Amino acid sequence: MDAPLAPRPLAKVERFFQLSLLGMLYSGFFAVASSGFVSWPIQAVIIAAFVLRAATIAGWVTIDLSPRTVSILTLVCILFYPLDYLYLTGALPIATLHLMFLLAVLKLITASTERDYIYLKTIAALELLVAAVLPAGFGFFAYLILFLFFTIATFASGEVLRAANLTNAPVRAGVRFFGRRLAVLSFVLSAGILTLTAGMFFVLPRTARAAISRFAPGRYHLPGFTNEITLGEFGEIKQSNRPVMHVKTYGGEPLAGVRWRGAALTQFDGARWFAPSGQEIPLRVERGIVILGRSPRARPGRTVAYRVQLDEIAADTLFFAGTPETINIDLRELHVSRGGAFHVPRLPNGIAYSVYGFIEDEGAIPTKAPAPLAEALRREALRLPYLDPRIPELAREMTAGTASDEERARRIEQQLKRNYRYTLQLPSEPVAEPLANFLFVRKKGHCEYFASAMAVMLRTLGIPSRVVTGFQSGLFNPITGSQVVRASDAHSWVEAWIPASGWTTFDPTPSDPGAASSAVATRLSMYFDAADQFWQDWVLSYDMQRQYSLAARMQESGRSMHLPSVPLTAAWSETMAALSGGRARILIAIFAAGLLVLLLWPTLKALLHRRARVLRAQRGEGQASDATMLYQRMLAALERRGIRKPGWQTPSEFARAIQPPEMSILVEDLTSAYNEFRFGGRPDAAPRMIRLLGHLESLPR
Numbered sequence: 001m002d003a004p005l006a007p008r009p010l011a012k013v014e015r016f017f018q019l020s021l022l023g024m025l026y027s028g029f030f031a032v033a034s035s036g037f038v039s040w041p042i043q044a045v046i047i048a049a050f051v052l053r054a055a056t057i058a059g060w061v062t063i064d065l066s067p068r069t070v071s072i073l074t075l076v077c078i079l080f081y082p083l084d085y086l087y088l089t090g091a092l093p094i095a096t097l098h099l100m101f102l103l104a105v106l107k108l109i110t111a112s113t114e115r116d117y118i119y120l121k122t123i124a125a126l127e128l129l130v131a132a133v134l135p136a137g138f139g140f141f142a143y144l145i146l147f148l149f150f151t152i153a154t155f156a157s158g159e160v161l162r163a164a165n166l167t168n169a170p171v172r173a174g175v176r177f178f179g180r181r182l183a184v185l186s187f188v189l190s191a192g193i194l195t196l197t198a199g200m201f202f203v204l205p206r207t208a209r210a211a212i213s214r215f216a217p218g219r220y221h222l223p224g225f226t227n228e229i230t231l232g233e234f235g236e237i238k239q240s241n242r243p244v245m246h247v248k249t250y251g252g253e254p255l256a257g258v259r260w261r262g263a264a265l266t267q268f269d270g271a272r273w274f275a276p277s278g279q280e281i282p283l284r285v286e287r288g289i290v291i292l293g294r295s296p297r298a299r300p301g302r303t304v305a306y307r308v309q310l311d312e313i314a315a316d317t318l319f320f321a322g323t324p325e326t327i328n329i330d331l332r333e334l335h336v337s338r339g340g341a342f343h344v345p346r347l348p349n350g351i352a353y354s355v356y357g358f359i360e361d362e363g364a365i366p367t368k369a370p371a372p373l374a375e376a377l378r379r380e381a382l383r384l385p386y387l388d389p390r391i392p393e394l395a396r397e398m399t400a401g402t403a404s405d406e407e408r409a410r411r412i413e414q415q416l417k418r419n420y421r422y423t424l425q426l427p428s429e430p431v432a433e434p435l436a437n438f439l440f441v442r443k444k445g446h447c448e449y450f451a452s453a454m455a456v457m458l459r460t461l462g463i464p465s466r467v468v469t470g471f472q473s474g475l476f477n478p479i480t481g482s483q484v485v486r487a488s489d490a491h492s493w494v495e496a497w498i499p500a501s502g503w504t505t506f507d508p509t510p511s512d513p514g515a516a517s518s519a520v521a522t523r524l525s526m527y528f529d530a531a532d533q534f535w536q537d538w539v540l541s542y543d544m545q546r547q548y549s550l551a552a553r554m555q556e557s558g559r560s561m562h563l564p565s566v567p568l569t570a571a572w573s574e575t576m577a578a579l580s581g582g583r584a585r586i587l588i589a590i591f592a593a594g595l596l597v598l599l600l601w602p603t604l605k606a607l608l609h610r611r612a613r614v615l616r617a618q619r620g621e622g623q624a625s626d627a628t629m630l631y632q633r634m635l636a637a638l639e640r641r642g643i644r645k646p647g648w649q650t651p652s653e654f655a656r657a658i659q660p661p662e663m664s665i666l667v668e669d670l671t672s673a674y675n676e677f678r679f680g681g682r683p684d685a686a687p688r689m690i691r692l693l694g695h696l697e698s699l700p701r
Helices: 006-035 040-058 067-089 092-110 114-133 136-166 178-203 208-215 233-237 374-380 390-398 404-420 435-443 447-460 519-540 545-561 568-581 584-618 624-639 653-656 659-677 685-698
Strands: 228-229 242-250 258-267 272-274 282-283 289-291 301-310 325-331 333-336 351-360 465-471 475-477 483-486 490-498 502-506
Touching: 006 040, 006 092, 006 114, 006 136, 006 545, 040 092, 040 374, 067 092, 114 136, 178 208, 228 258, 325 490, 390 404, 390 435, 390 447, 404 502, 435 447, 447 465, 447 490, 475 519, 483 584, 584 685, 624 659, 624 685, 653 659, 659 685
Parallel strands: none
Antiparallel strands: 228 272, 242 301, 242 483, 258 465, 282 333, 289 325, 301 351, 325 351, 465 490, 475 483, 490 502
16 A cells, blocks of 8 residues: 655645645646636536545545445446446546546546556646647636646656655755745746747747647547437527627628528438438539629629638538639538538638638519429428428418518417517427427427427428527627637528528527617627637747748837838748748758757766766766765665765765665775765776676676
């Protein structure tokens, strides 16, 4: 069994060590939690464990769990893992995260030995690595700084405790203000590391993300924006406030009141909507541009040009305001469905694309009739599974007295908005017929329930319809000039085929009564989003082009302030071109080799100097100071075997006290040669001392 980590005289040092380790785990956990991939119940359990551990360190409570209890709790966590995956999260990566955190909590509460603390340090490092792989925002940078500070404090105080626990180790009695002094030292070291890395960051573009993506190329993506959505999924998505899109128009104006159209789903099996497989058409991207041509314009509207930065958690579906006519994207191929949804391969770093398109005025009167709907599309948009007989009857009741398809659609839209309530609360347990349960039992739900109910009722009346998933317009941030679209803006609505105007948009979902927020909270969210967007643009997406842009801005600022400018000449441009071209690997390898030599040079220099002194002593030409070097080498060899010389013993007393006797004799001979060399002025004793050292170092441990 492992012994406790520190004796009582160093209680202050031990308390500082444990609090620093708790800080490591705290910052690593919240770096992961800030990405939105840890459920609230698990977060509550972990925060409670942090508080309990802090109270234990402070001495307010005592926890003494038997090994049997710990084993039972560990087994419960492991058995919870498949249940979490199958019935709670439905996502293996998130369930694995939950398991890791629960096991860490169990170890955190019971940790008392050095082995336990090593385990917790490993868990903290894994937390930060997971946070780096997950989609990261500006909060990750703040937790990274905290993690760096607590890591330095943990390892520094841990070394103090380790040295204090060695047998016969001399220990300083003065631990007054120890925590304050070590905290200041940790802060200074953290600031120095951040300052040095910030300077290197300007020179080197960010490549760590690409390296990590080779080990973890797949990311967790939002459901509902591919070719399938199950009723209830949007309720989970909308509970997150994470930004998923930043949009800038080329004119700088906000895009208020638009919908960001994603997937168009036509088939319904009673619980989920999906698009038919194998019906997507590949679109070849020529020189970064896809020209779709002028879109059909049944109603008046406006043309708009904008650029979308799409976050990685929804990176397999492109979103558009209105109908795109030209797409500029750095990919080789896109795929478009018959419903007009655009899909791309899943990319780990998100997608940026520019669009020129047309946004119809949905409230305007159509100016021209569309071409008839193809018969295959009509059959597909009218197909229904088995339905509760009450649903067609309800559709007929809602549309009684109407004369046209558009009037029927508007009546159902209004009735759903008026008679049903909006809520993000999910049903307490799965039901066999979720649509009938929504219409006749709960009478409340979120957007995909309303959209599904309307689309199904329209089909029972012979009106082709489909469910569209995407986002509402979002909020314009005047600080960055971007339209910010969050996961909470996720939305679904209905497109119905009206003979006089073609596919027409209907939105039967009532407004969310809890969506209003205070002006102060909204303003603060703008600043946080601006910081997060800066992080995304200048850290996660930092490349050669942004490096050159940053250098140009610095030079321009220097000129305006009449400061000596850094020469941004053709030489710099050639260097940037070389780094972005075929010579990148060679230049990076040369830079890395030079940096490695620079970092290792003090150590190499010391090794070479010591080797020269040993060779000089072997020839009998050594100096008295060389004897001290050789004696210290002997002490190091003994320490590796668990034998440490106390400071109060003379070399001769130490040699006689060593066990076993055969090693004591060898050390006595070495000490005698040392005394002759160091104090007797006999350099010829050095070769004998070196031979004895070689024999000592070759002995088995």
